Amino acid sequence: MRTPAMPMIDRVLFSEDQIRERIQEVAAQISQKYENGNLRMVGVLKGSVFFLTALARALTIPVKVDFLAISSFSNHSSAPGVVRIAKDLDDSIEGEDVLLVEDIVDTGFTARYLLQNLAGRGPNSIALCTMLDRSARRIVPLQIDFRCFEIPDRFVIGYGLDYKQLYRNLNFIAVLKPDRA
Numbered sequence: 001m002r003t004p005a006m007p008m009i010d011r012v013l014f015s016e017d018q019i020r021e022r023i024q025e026v027a028a029q030i031s032q033k034y035e036n037g038n039l040r041m042v043g044v045l046k047g048s049v050f051f052l053t054a055l056a057r058a059l060t061i062p063v064k065v066d067f068l069a070i071s072s073f074s075n076h077s078s079a080p081g082v083v084r085i086a087k088d089l090d091d092s093i094e095g096e097d098v099l100l101v102e103d104i105v106d107t108g109f110t111a112r113y114l115l116q117n118l119a120g121r122g123p124n125s126i127a128l129c130t131m132l133d134r135s136a137r138r139i140v141p142l143q144i145d146f147r148c149f150e151i152p153d154r155f156v157i158g159y160g161l162d163y164k165q166l167y168r169n170l171n172f173i174a175v176l177k178p179d180r181a
């Protein structure tokens with residue numbers, strides 16, 4: 001995906017170097033906060049995988065990692081923002097310091113549902129970390145504890161973010177050309 005001809009890209013928002021530097025900064029904050037903790041990173045499949053693995057490798061504390069997957073219902077027979085867990089965590093999070101890791105928080109429906117669901121499992125603490133925050137589209141108010149970048153109200157691809165399941169493996173984040181969306 002390093003070929004210069006990428007007609008689906010409008011403009012690059014964050015380069016590989018910018019993302020790496022910002023992840024180092026956020027990882028330092030997380031390492032400091034959970035220095036004496038019992039941190040469990042929980043990634044939301046599939047988009048967060050690329051960010052979570054980069055973030056985890058930049059931490060200076062030992063962590064556990066687990067993943068879950070969700071399904072969103074957006075057909076006419078159900079309300080918008082209805083989310084359910086399609087693949088659950090492998091392990092209990094009771095007594096652990098949980099960090100929910102997202103690639104993007106957009107309307108906030110997914111993160112709110114997951115935070116509420118995980119909070120019901122008896123963790124010691126729970127916090128939200130996202131690579132991208134598109135707060136202009138927020139419907140559900142949310143506290144974001146760790147955030148790499150705020151982005152404009154445009155559809156983005158790369159570093160885990162897809163368009164029709166493609167482009168997750170771009171090592172930068174770009175705005176999709178409007179005529180491709």
Ligand SMILES: O=P(O)(O)OC[C@H]1O[C@H](OP(=O)(O)OP(=O)(O)O)[C@H](O)[C@@H]1O
Pocket residue numbers: 044045046047048072102103104105106107108109110111161162
């Ligand atoms: O704030 P929200 O409006 O709820 O949107 C954010 C969610 O949407 C995306 O997931 P998607 O459903 O595209 O799945 P994917 O991670 O497999 O691409 C993203 O990874 C978040 O989980």
Ligand code: HPA
Pocket residue numbers: 104106154155156157161162163
């Ligand atoms: O901008 C986006 N790109 C890819 N997936 C997404 N899911 C929510 N917003 C986005």
Ligand SMILES: [Mg+2]
Pocket residue numbers: 047161162
């Ligand atoms: Mg997606």
